[in-house]
Amino acid sequence: MNALLEIQNLKKYFPVRKRGIFSREVRWVKAVDGLSFHIDEGQTFSVVGESGCGKTTLSKMILLLEEPTEGTVLFQGNDINRMNRGQIKKYRNAVQTVFQDPYGSLSPRLRVRSIVDEPLHASGLYTKEERRERIKRALEEVNMDQDAMNRYPHEFSGGQRQRVALARALSTRPSLIVLDEPVSALDVSVRANVMNLLKDLQEGLGLAYLLIAHDLATVRHMSHRIGVMYLGRMVEEAPSEEFYSQPLHPYSQALLAAAASRGGLDCDASLLEGEIPSPLDPPPGCHFHPRCPRVMDICRKVAPVSKNVDSNHMVSCHLY
Amino acid sequence: MDELLVVEDLKTHFFTRRGVAKAVDGISFTLRHGESLGLVGESGCGKSMTCLSILRLVPEPAGKIVGGRILLRGENLLEKSGKEMHKIRGGQIAMIPQSPMTALDPVFSIWSQLSETITLHQQLKGKSVWNRAIDSLREVRIPAPEDRLRAYPHELSGGMRQRVIGAMALACEAKLIIADEPTTALDVTIQAQYLTLLREMRSRLGAGLIFITHDLGIVESMCDKVAVMYAGKIVEEAPVEVIFKSPRHPYTQALIESVPKLDRKTDRLKAIDGQPPPLCDVPAGCAFRPRCPMATAQCNKAPSHVQVQEGHWVRCWQCP
Numbered sequence: 001m002n003a004l005l006e007i008q009n010l011k012k013y014f015p016v017r018k019r020g021i022f023s024r025e026v027r028w029v030k031a032v033d034g035l036s037f038h039i040d041e042g043q044t045f046s047v048v049g050e051s052g053c054g055k056t057t058l059s060k061m062i063l064l065l066e067e068p069t070e071g072t073v074l075f076q077g078n079d080i081n082r083m084n085r086g087q088i089k090k091y092r093n094a095v096q097t098v099f100q101d102p103y104g105s106l107s108p109r110l111r112v113r114s115i116v117d118e119p120l121h122a123s124g125l126y127t128k129e130e131r132r133e134r135i136k137r138a139l140e141e142v143n144m145d146q147d148a149m150n151r152y153p154h155e156f157s158g159g160q161r162q163r164v165a166l167a168r169a170l171s172t173r174p175s176l177i178v179l180d181e182p183v184s185a186l187d188v189s190v191r192a193n194v195m196n197l198l199k200d201l202q203e204g205l206g207l208a209y210l211l212i213a214h215d216l217a218t219v220r221h222m223s224h225r226i227g228v229m230y231l232g233r234m235v236e237e238a239p240s241e242e243f244y245s246q247p248l249h250p251y252s253q254a255l256l257a258a259a260a261s262r263g264g265l266d267c268d269a270s271l272l273e274g275e276i277p278s279p280l281d282p283p284p285g286c287h288f289h290p291r292c293p294r295v296m297d298i299c300r301k302v303a304p305v306s307k308n309v310d311s312n313h314m315v316s317c318h319l320y
Numbered sequence: 321m322d323e324l325l326v327v328e329d330l331k332t333h334f335f336t337r338r339g340v341a342k343a344v345d346g347i348s349f350t351l352r353h354g355e356s357l358g359l360v361g362e363s364g365c366g367k368s369m370t371c372l373s374i375l376r377l378v379p380e381p382a383g384k385i386v387g388g389r390i391l392l393r394g395e396n397l398l399e400k401s402g403k404e405m406h407k408i409r410g411g412q413i414a415m416i417p418q419s420p421m422t423a424l425d426p427v428f429s430i431w432s433q434l435s436e437t438i439t440l441h442q443q444l445k446g447k448s449v450w451n452r453a454i455d456s457l458r459e460v461r462i463p464a465p466e467d468r469l470r471a472y473p474h475e476l477s478g479g480m481r482q483r484v485i486g487a488m489a490l491a492c493e494a495k496l497i498i499a500d501e502p503t504t505a506l507d508v509t510i511q512a513q514y515l516t517l518l519r520e521m522r523s524r525l526g527a528g529l530i531f532i533t534h535d536l537g538i539v540e541s542m543c544d545k546v547a548v549m550y551a552g553k554i555v556e557e558a559p560v561e562v563i564f565k566s567p568r569h570p571y572t573q574a575l576i577e578s579v580p581k582l583d584r585k586t587d588r589l590k591a592i593d594g595q596p597p598p599l600c601d602v603p604a605g606c607a608f609r610p611r612c613p614m615a616t617a618q619c620n621k622a623p624s625h626v627q628v629q630e631g632h633w634v635r636c637w638q639c640p
Binding site: 051187192193195199214240254255259260261272275 | 511513592
């Protein structure tokens, strides 16, 4: 299998000035701090973690909405930040996105036809005839009637809007779709529909997904590989089933325990105390040590490096 | 007296240009002291309106409670004057709203918001108000409560803010807590912490809890009994063990099956087709009929509420 998207030592630091914009005292928020992973063709890679851990910054860098401070994002072997304009257009067609809130992400003033047409129009690579054909096909793929084309978003329910958003992403025939919490704004009964559709499309069209989510049950249902982020760093990365049967990092274990306890399941690991620290001032050594139930002396001083426990399973923790 | 809250045939209707929307259409349930009831259903099924009716906060003039009785400790809330309700809300009944970001007023400090509630509902003055505030913040495990009292809502995290709202309920020794999806805006780990806290609060106050959610997992771990709502009616009501083991109503069964499971890999989710009917235009007979896989001609007539077992009520023709 080929890596479709490869991320190497990716970093994004945001400057924070202490007083006023002319102040010279600059501190840095390390939103993403040295991430490396890859997404294979036709697979789902999920990123989980609490809010503020850098998931969204990561997706923005992949979508070329933020420029990385350091590191590279390779798409089919090409560095996306060194592409020329023509290549960028092609890249934007190949990598699409669906946002969390289908009420905010569709313009209320445009008909569904124009919404789905937007990425096609923007790329300027297609004739009018091709565009019409593609809009039609994209709507078919998300199981929507053709007469939906002439209607406005407010005429649809949340689940249907999310289908329109998905049709918009599909219209340019992408190979990777970034899904930022695609179902969390939807009703439970509708979620199942959208998730099934996403899986069908993946099988039918060979799409790869980067799924950002916090509901671990949804993530299990959707993913092939899972990466756990904590304060900008990847603490564990493993194939989905291995992650759920044998989570290694204490943070992964705590996340699973928290999800299990609210679902009424029994679990061994204890619940986490406290909240995620401010990324402006992360703890030294391993970022997780103040909340870690298995903290050792070394964790307070030295940041752990990531180790492979087997060829597929990466963890960065001093325990291993 | 055993019953804390008795709701009998409650009807809340909205009079709109498009007709009468029966948001709550003949709901009855009882809640004992210290008992917790989960209200489950898709959005727009009348869960939140039921609770707003109990608090007498139905948006007027469009909405109106047109029938039924709400007895809190034997007293009918529908016969109370506005002034009397003012004392009951926040005093005997505490409400924990969905979004901790908007529930607190951003221009007042935590102290002024907490003390307002305490002076209104408890016969306390001066220093003892301060002490009570500190005590209740300590009980919801907010570190350094003296500092937090002087803080403004934006200085606290989402989980903290939700705890402050919990502290208000504790300070006033509420007898009934109504929680409207209190954890949807929170991270998994914080959710788990908060649910533990809510359980403690409930046993400490001996209060009844109405927990509105669409997350069946939380219901399983939080509630003694469950009422499933559909289009303004309770379609099934049962103790929590029963509803997950042997759900009788097709809607309940579909809801449970549509959720991905954390403890095993699911290949395909069973989705419920269609959407709940608009409340102005609920089909005659059983409202679930158009989406129901088991519907027969009999379902054109409205089914009555049948007891299938001690404490297990179902409104469906197909499960006698």
